[in-house]
Amino acid sequence: MPLYLPDDFWLLADSLWTDFVISFTLFTSVCYAVLSRRLNHHRPAAAASTAIGLALSLSLTFWQSANNFSLADLGPLAVSFAAVVIAVVIFGVFRQVVGSLPAAMLSFGVCLVTALSPGLNPPISHDLIALVAFLIVAAALYMVLTNHGQPRIYPQSTPPQSSPDKQRQPAQLSASIEKQICQAEQNSTRLENDPQNIGQLQRQIEDILPKTSALTDQMARLRKQAAFVKNGQLQRIKKLRMRLMRTPPEQRAAVAANMKKAYKELKFDDRIERLDYAVAETEKRVRDCLNRSIQLLNAGDTAGLIRMLDRARRLQRHNQKLETVIERSKEKLIGQYDQFEQSQSRNYTKQEIKGDNR
Numbered sequence: 001m002p003l004y005l006p007d008d009f010w011l012l013a014d015s016l017w018t019d020f021v022i023s024f025t026l027f028t029s030v031c032y033a034v035l036s037r038r039l040n041h042h043r044p045a046a047a048a049s050t051a052i053g054l055a056l057s058l059s060l061t062f063w064q065s066a067n068n069f070s071l072a073d074l075g076p077l078a079v080s081f082a083a084v085v086i087a088v089v090i091f092g093v094f095r096q097v098v099g100s101l102p103a104a105m106l107s108f109g110v111c112l113v114t115a116l117s118p119g120l121n122p123p124i125s126h127d128l129i130a131l132v133a134f135l136i137v138a139a140a141l142y143m144v145l146t147n148h149g150q151p152r153i154y155p156q157s158t159p160p161q162s163s164p165d166k167q168r169q170p171a172q173l174s175a176s177i178e179k180q181i182c183q184a185e186q187n188s189t190r191l192e193n194d195p196q197n198i199g200q201l202q203r204q205i206e207d208i209l210p211k212t213s214a215l216t217d218q219m220a221r222l223r224k225q226a227a228f229v230k231n232g233q234l235q236r237i238k239k240l241r242m243r244l245m246r247t248p249p250e251q252r253a254a255v256a257a258n259m260k261k262a263y264k265e266l267k268f269d270d271r272i273e274r275l276d277y278a279v280a281e282t283e284k285r286v287r288d289c290l291n292r293s294i295q296l297l298n299a300g301d302t303a304g305l306i307r308m309l310d311r312a313r314r315l316q317r318h319n320q321k322l323e324t325v326i327e328r329s330k331e332k333l334i335g336q337y338d339q340f341e342q343s344q345s346r347n348y349t350k351q352e353i354k355g356d357n358r
Contacts, residue, residue, distance in 0.1 A: 018113075019070055020061045022082065025110060028053030029089040083111045105140035109133045173214050174320040178313055180208050181290075185309040191302050202297055205290055205309075212286050215279045215319055218326050219272075226272055229263050271329060279322055286315045 031049035064070060087107035094103035112133035184204050191197065289312035296305040 016061050016064055016070065019064060020057055021113070022086065023060050024053050024057035026053075026082070026086050026089065027056040029086065033089060033092060087111050102140040102143045105136050105143075109137040109140065112136070174316060174323045177208060177211050177214070178316040178320070180204075180211075181309060181313045181316055184208065184293075185306060185313060188297075188302065188305050188309060191305075198297060202294055205294055205297070209287060209290055212283050212290070212316075215283060215322060215326065218323065219276055219279055222275075222326055222329060223272055226263070226268055229259050229268075268329075275322070275326060275329070279319075279326075282315060282319055282322065286312050286319070289315065 028049050031052045032045060035045040035049050087110055090110055091103045091107040094106055112129050184201060187197065187201050187204065191201070289308050293305055293308045293312065296308055
């Protein structure tokens, strides 16, 4: 079978390029369906699945060329089954991005393109099949570009607007707020050349103000987990719930008692109290700086505005350290369970060794 591009476009069906498109679509779709769940970001999953799909499809096409083999040799039934599998995978992947109707149209277009495989010989002419497939795919793309499909679902890497702090890693939330303050500071330096942006800059600062209480929310979650450990209610901690189910019932009471003992030894109440004070004080100072910045902006004091935003930015940078301390405190609190499991494992090993020596 020829691997090169023919002079006549309609002779593509007699080459291995149709097989290459089918295999590339299948491998890429399957890889993306798997990687998109493993990776938290949409673009790395798409890039990795494209690279893997291209490598696998090229390898398969070269093998087919060397052995003079084509999908048509498997018979129309096998090719039709492959087309259905590809269409189902494409529909499942694209439905989450573009909506059900455009995804179904793209899947059907792929099925029609598969009908052009050499050896299938459908009762309808290849020209008509290609034209219908082109129109369907073009209509689906038009619906996607003009947002006529169902509302898009944001990728997993995009946090919900209602609770952005729940999806961020430690110190990333405070860094994001610091970046926004830095942008406001940069915009304030341009006010002399463009005084019409005063209203926009004020709205920008006002949008930052509600986000400065993010550490208070994290402290509330830390106090909640600490209260569960202190009261022996480990089953109410999400990270420990499944692990407790695998722990024998007779050991659960011992786990709770050991974690309560470790909680007192580590003086977690004092730690939380110190963190509470530091978070409340720093967040209050950041809010005071931002409110003062709005007053200076309305008063026309550009130099004072820049100094106040710079001070707010430096205070917010300190919040990154506090956020890291909060996350480490959570890990240390939950880590007591790991230490108990390790000690239980060592005791069990020692008992086995003593039994063998006897």
